[in-house]
Amino acid sequence: AQRVTQPEKLLSVFKGAPVELKCNYSYSGSPELFWYVQYSRQRLQLLLRHISRESIKGFTADLNKGETSFHLKKPFAQEEDSAMYYCALSGPGGTSYGKLTFGQGTILTVHP
Amino acid sequence: NAGVTQTPKFRVLKTGQSMTLLCAQDMNHEYMYWYRQDPGMGLRLIHYSVGEGTTAKGEVPDGYNVSRLKKQNFLLGLESAAPSQTSVYFCASSSTTNLYFGPGTRLTVL
Numbered sequence: 001a002q003r004v005t006q007p008e009k010l011l012s013v014f015k016g017a018p019v020e021l022k023c024n025y026s027y028s029g030s031p032e033l034f035w036y037v038q039y040s041r042q043r044l045q046l047l048l049r050h051i052s053r054e055s056i057k058g059f060t061a062d063l064n065k066g067e068t069s070f071h072l073k074k075p076f077a078q079e080e081d082s083a084m085y086y087c088a089l090s091g092p093g094g095t096s097y098g099k100l101t102f103g104q105g106t107i108l109t110v111h112p
Numbered sequence: 113n114a115g116v117t118q119t120p121k122f123r124v125l126k127t128g129q130s131m132t133l134l135c136a137q138d139m140n141h142e143y144m145y146w147y148r149q150d151p152g153m154g155l156r157l158i159h160y161s162v163g164e165g166t167t168a169k170g171e172v173p174d175g176y177n178v179s180r181l182k183k184q185n186f187l188l189g190l191e192s193a194a195p196s197q198t199s200v201y202f203c204a205s206s207s208t209t210n211l212y213f214g215p216g217t218r219l220t221v222l
Contacts (some may be wrong), residue, residue: 013152036211044155044202044213086154099145099170100211102154 002027004089006103012078014111021072021106023061023087033063033070034100036086044086046071057081077110084108113138116214118203124220125193133188133204133217143206144186145170146178148199149216155202161186193221 002024013019025031035047048056050063050070061072070087084107088100119134133138135144142163147155147170157170161180175197177189190197198221203214 004154006154043215044211097155098124099160100155101171102147102156104152104154 001102002031002089002091004087004101004103006085006087006106008106009104010107010109012109012111015079016076019074019077019081019110021085021087023070023072023103023106025068025089026069026089027068027089027091029091031089031091033061034088034090035059035061035070035072036088036102038084038086040083047085077108079110079112082108082110083091115139116203116205116212118201118217120217121215122218124222125190127194130189130191131193131219132190133203133219134200135186135188135205135214136184137186137205137212138150138184139205139207139212140183141205141207141212142183143181145204145206145211146176146186146188147202147204148172149202150199158188158201167176179215193219195221197221 005024007022037043037047047075059074063070071078084105086102086105091099116137134143145160146158149155156172159170159178160174162168164183179187201217204211
């Protein structure tokens with residue numbers, strides 16, 4: 001069975017500090033990994049996908065297949081980064097897309 | 113484009129009552145999904161559809177039914193609501209590259 005674990009329910013950092021949101025997964029195969037974000041009073045939206053290898057809003061995430069992890073990192077946190085972050089997993093593309101398994105979510109608070 | 117819309121935004125039901133949640137998308141997406149969000153549980157897939165006239169069970173389908181009579185609409189029904197169905201319900205639709213979520217429906221079952 002596939003599973004996504006986000007060990008931290010809450011994470012607090014000060015503005016300008018580095019931040020790392022942890023995500024571990026279990027999946028027998030080649031998964032696709034995502035980070036979704038929900039800002040206050042906004043919809044859940046895609047932040048980044050591992051296959052895109054891109055940096056969005058200064059965030060990056062590297063898929064580590066050996067450690068089955070997909071941690072989200074940002075070197076200098078900003079107050080506007082405060083939000084709920086979900087790590088998610090799906091099987092390879094096609095009809096698996098959208099059938100995501102989500103982690104429990106991490107609430108990030110960035111203090112001034 | 114409105115994207116993905118959900119009706120209603122809030123609802124309170126008594127145990128045993130029935131209701132239907134409506135999801136509509138104007139992006140011509142084939143795939144649509146219903147998730148529920150519960151504290152400490154993340155989002156869990158209830159049912160999904162890969163095209164008009166098709167539906168399939170997700171991770172937590174019990175107590176729910178769905179229909180996709182039109183490509184743009186995906187309905188989620190609760191025939192006999194239970195307190196365990198108190199949750200925030202999110203509809204989503206997808207292209208092959210992104211999943212678009214609706215604003216959510218907060219349902220309370222007393």
